[in-house]
Amino acid sequence: MKNNRITLKDLAKDLNLSPSTISRALQNHPAISDSTKKRVQKIAEELGFTPNSIASSFRKKKTQTIGVIVPRIDIHFHSLAISGIEEFAYNKGYNVTIFQSKDSLKREKEILKILQNKMVDGVIICLGIETKNCEHFKKINKLGIPLVFYDRVPTDFDANKIVINDLESAYLATEHLIKNGCKRIGHIAGSQSTDIFKARLDGYKTALKKYNFPIDESLILYTNNLSYDEGVQCAEKYLSNEQQPDGIFCANDYTAVSVIQVFRKAEIKIPEDVAIVGFSNYPISKIIEPHLTTINDRAFQMGEAATKLLIRQIEEKDDFIKSETITLQTELIIRESSFR
Amino acid sequence: MKNNRITLKDLAKDLNLSPSTISRALQNHPAISDSTKKRVQKIAEELGFTPNSIASSFRKKKTQTIGVIVPRIDIHFHSLAISGIEEFAYNKGYNVTIFQSKDSLKREKEILKILQNKMVDGVIICLGIETKNCEHFKKINKLGIPLVFYDRVPTDFDANKIVINDLESAYLATEHLIKNGCKRIGHIAGSQSTDIFKARLDGYKTALKKYNFPIDESLILYTNNLSYDEGVQCAEKYLSNEQQPDGIFCANDYTAVSVIQVFRKAEIKIPEDVAIVGFSNYPISKIIEPHLTTINDRAFQMGEAATKLLIRQIEEKDDFIKSETITLQTELIIRESSFR
């Protein structure tokens, strides 16, 4: 049943041509006559010949494969990014092999080794939480395999990166609250060992300063994972504060949603009493009532941009490796939770 | 910078051994002496040798790669399934190459061809909407590449399948409404050209019959995609009905959520006036208020089960291909939207 695969050699025998000629004809090589090409294509079709890409990859040292490492596939942000990666790669003739690091440094290293062995043409990666330095990426660089980081990117490592303007986005979100008349604006922050959440806190503070608002540390609440449950805790903390905020910029949509729900239960009106802004434009932001003002974080576009940059690096003949950082512009989506 | 990869031959020269011996030593072949193995492993480590898996795959005709085709990656159900696939495959030493069919039959066929050429060891697939027959899978079967379908599986094609008990789940959901005292139970149905949604409608009707409830066609509303917006339309239709339902079983969570929201705006109390049950246990079901009773559709476990079955087929030596259908048991998760 197996092993009945047809090879170039079989076609060659059938047509009394050499395998070289068959190979070239199928690649539409200019040196081959049109009549030969037609004969070859016809018989290939008839016999159902399909080229063995592994043999070709092996010979050419080019696999047309991109390795992708994400912390988890089932996080909406990443599944959107992967979708963008697959879509762009597919249209360019590349395949995508996917791995979850589960935020484990050990696993990240293992995966990198596999990717080297598999001779992928390039790697796209969003770093795991445990990853504090990038020693393990040096070898893959030395092998000449292009690398693009997205979202969670290294700071101490010269590399291709796709990011969004987190600081500016947070600034705009906060400014939006200010312009809507909020006087005491709180912030629910993510882990400050992660750059993007540090940037969001920075953006918040920058906006307050710019408008001559005091920075009130009692209005800034810190979380570990920005989980829904942590959001509930934060909301309750705000409720027990002496002075409650009249606007809150949350570093993601989950915490924003939990705040909305806790506050509404406490008979606090949103947006009238407290205006809320989230971050990420998760599907739930369009479903929760009131609909949530948030930042579109361009996950799909990040995937596309990463793949575009990577493929350019793969296909450029230049011997030296350049490093490029592309910053995608986010978008403040104003919905009912903040508009008054 | 490139092409400095170390090969077996290099190691062999360094140690005055043959490449055969190096190869065997690295595979921990029993015929090789321990001392030799140690020497080989030591120098491999020192020189940073990593085997070229492409060469190995080519030689062994085994790629340790599983091809996965899903309609879309960014649908939560599929990203969960993929997560299960990747997790299980990784632990078994397989890699996962992923494709989106975008529900296009043409693309599904293209992808299958790529997977054949890439010599994947097996394929896991959830059929696209356009796919009505399975002619295009016959060739891959003939090549001896094992195939496992999940969720949306073919009916006219003998193959390995992973499914959930849709009919029974729908039966239990409907029965739950009955037992909670609902007298007029509606159903929001998915496209009836898709088997799983047909089964859910069937389960609903079966439960009604079992408990001697009449089947009132005016209470069954049909949608194309079970989208949030269609759910809103259905809810409005129910509101304009002469007699409103006092319980609704929705074929997915999105429509259930939209019904909850529309009804609450119309001052209809949930679950007191109308009890709602959804299907899929999407993250939103735990966030919407009241929390949504729903069916856990075991997406992650489907991915795992599909991969487990596939790998068994790949690694079993038997020449004949067996077909197996595995039905995963779902779970009714009772939350506030239906409990009274």
Added chain:
DNA sequence: CTGAAAGCGCTTACAG
């Protein structure tokens, strides 16, 4: 426009 030859880096049946 076509062909012969070499070789990509492994693995493995065979021989010793």
Added chain:
DNA sequence: CTGAAAGCGCTTACAG
């Protein structure tokens, strides 16, 4: 316990 040899199915520089 180790080695020599063949070969997986392509591609491509070289020759004509």
